[in-house]
Amino acid sequence: MATETQGVEEAGMELVFHPMDQFIIKPLFGDGPVGMFTITNTTLWMALSVLCVIGLLVLGTARRSIIPSRIQSVAELCYGFIRKMVEDVASKEALPYFPYIMTLFIFIVFSNFLGLLPMAFTPTSHIAVTAVMAMMVFLSVTILGFVKNGFGFLGVFWISAAPLPLRPILALIEVISYFVRPVSHSIRLAGNMMAGHAVIKVFAAFAPMVMISTGIGLMVTPLSILAITAIYALEVLVAFIQAYVFTILTCVYLKDALHPHH
Amino acid sequence: MATDTTTAATGHVSPIELEEVGKCVDSHGGAVGMPQLCTDWMSNQVFWLLVTLVVIFVVLSRIALPRIAGILAERSGAITNDLAAAEDLKAKAVEAEEAYNKALADARAEAQNIVAAAKADIQSDLNKAIAKADAEIAARSAEGEKVIAGIRAGALESIKQVAKDTTKEVVAAMGGKADAKTVTAAVSARMKG
Numbered sequence: 244m245a246t247e248t249q250g251v252e253e254a255g256m257e258l259v260f261h262p263m264d265q266f267i268i269k270p271l272f273g274d275g276p277v278g279m280f281t282i283t284n285t286t287l288w289m290a291l292s293v294l295c296v297i298g299l300l301v302l303g304t305a306r307r308s309i310i311p312s313r314i315q316s317v318a319e320l321c322y323g324f325i326r327k328m329v330e331d332v333a334s335k336e337a338l339p340y341f342p343y344i345m346t347l348f349i350f351i352v353f354s355n356f357l358g359l360l361p362m363a364f365t366p367t368s369h370i371a372v373t374a375v376m377a378m379m380v381f382l383s384v385t386i387l388g389f390v391k392n393g394f395g396f397l398g399v400f401w402i403s404a405a406p407l408p409l410r411p412i413l414a415l416i417e418v419i420s421y422f423v424r425p426v427s428h429s430i431r432l433a434g435n436m437m438a439g440h441a442v443i444k445v446f447a448a449f450a451p452m453v454m455i456s457t458g459i460g461l462m463v464t465p466l467s468i469l470a471i472t473a474i475y476a477l478e479v480l481v482a483f484i485q486a487y488v489f490t491i492l493t494c495v496y497l498k499d500a501l502h503p504h505h
Numbered sequence: 506m507a508t509d510t511t512t513a514a515t516g517h518v519s520p521i522e523l524e525e526v527g528k529c530v531d532s533h534g535g536a537v538g539m540p541q542l543c544t545d546w547m548s549n550q551v552f553w554l555l556v557t558l559v560v561i562f563v564v565l566s567r568i569a570l571p572r573i574a575g576i577l578a579e580r581s582g583a584i585t586n587d588l589a590a591a592e593d594l595k596a597k598a599v600e601a602e603e604a605y606n607k608a609l610a611d612a613r614a615e616a617q618n619i620v621a622a623a624k625a626d627i628q629s630d631l632n633k634a635i636a637k638a639d640a641e642i643a644a645r646s647a648e649g650e651k652v653i654a655g656i657r658a659g660a661l662e663s664i665k666q667v668a669k670d671t672t673k674e675v676v677a678a679m680g681g682k683a684d685a686k687t688v689t690a691a692v693s694a695r696m697k698g
Contacts, residue, residue: 322570376554
């Protein structure tokens with residue numbers, strides 16, 4: 244260990260890389276094991292996102308002004324954005340499911356953005372969280388499809404626009420892709436959130452280089468700080484886009500359930 | 506403690522070994538592999554996720570979404586009302602403009618009538634005054650003519666008298682005897698020329 248990094252040895256310091264430590268689930272109080280009902284850092288950050296939702300959508304709209312304040316117009320913007328998405332992507336018949344989709348969007352978007360605060364924890368960077376949401380979408384959309392259309396829902400796999408000999412092959416592909424949906428749906432969100440946060444941590448680990456070796460450090464330290472800034476900006480974008488993508492895919496799946504015959 | 510000794514002995518612990526033991530954290534509190542894959546922590550996350558989603562759903566569907574929908578409906582209603590009111594006011598403005606134009610035209614016509622009447626009045630006054638002046642002038646000139654005729658007659662008479670007297674004197678001076686009748690006849694004959 245010591246022979247590999249001579250420069251590091253001289254200063255009596257070494258670079259510490261723990262990019263994955265930020266994803267560890269810890270009990271908030273005490274040091275015991277993490278059980279099902281333990282209050283952990285996940286609980287804290289999920290609760291904070293609930294508070295933010297209440298702050299924005301309930302307290303922000305408390306005055307019900309005709310001419311909205313800033314926070315009220317943001318709340319109205321969120322409402323209009325998701326409602327229009329549901330209406331445009333999944334048709335007017337999907338509007339009764341708008342509160343469910345809004346719940347998913349607003350939770351993901353607040354988790355993502357709160358997770359960008361320094362020292363924060365991001366619940367949506369965990370596959371357990373996103374997988375539960377994706378499975379909820381998958382199961383409810385599938386059940387809804389069968390309830391609304393009966394066996395006609397299977398028409399979603401039978402592409403009547405394609406030439407007849409191709410249809411069985413396409414049906415097979417469609418079935419496979421249908422069952423892969425929850426996997427890609429959940430891994431896309433968790434993967435994006437995890438990757439960005441881990442990359443920031445890796446660059447952050449390079450930042451104290453100047454204290455170890457002045458020569459290399461004068462180059463590496465500013466570069467790594469610049470890289471953190473750039474990745475952070477990208478992550479702000481990704482935080483919104485991934486919430487948007489998760490929501491719009493939910494709408495697309497919902498559209499399949501309501502109108503299986505394309 | 507067992508992991509500590511293995512770390513000391515080999516210098517490296519395979520993450521898979523630790524995960525197999527059911528540990529997701531190494532002896533220094535660092536993550537072993539991906540914490541996302543640690544099954545020990547999943548039930549906790551799922552439980553709190555469901556709690557969170559239920560709370561958010563209840564808050565949204567009971568309070569936030571109906572309220573925002575109400576605000577938006579109220580606003581579009583207010584906008585519709587305002588537009589209707591604006592339409593009304595516009596119609597009223599058009600009406601007022603028409604009334605104004607009509608009043609203006611009426612006033613103009615009346616003014617023209619008044620001007621015409623005044624003109625006619627003035628004309629008749631003028632005519633009357635001219636007629637009066639004409640009559641006066643005629644009377645004056647007749648009077649003047651009469652005076653002139655009188656003067657002329659007076660002058661003729663005086664000349665006759667002067668001529669008679671002169672003739673009588675002349676005749677007397679020449680030694681003749683002037684008969685009044687003859688002189689008058691001669692003068693009258695001469696003056697007739």
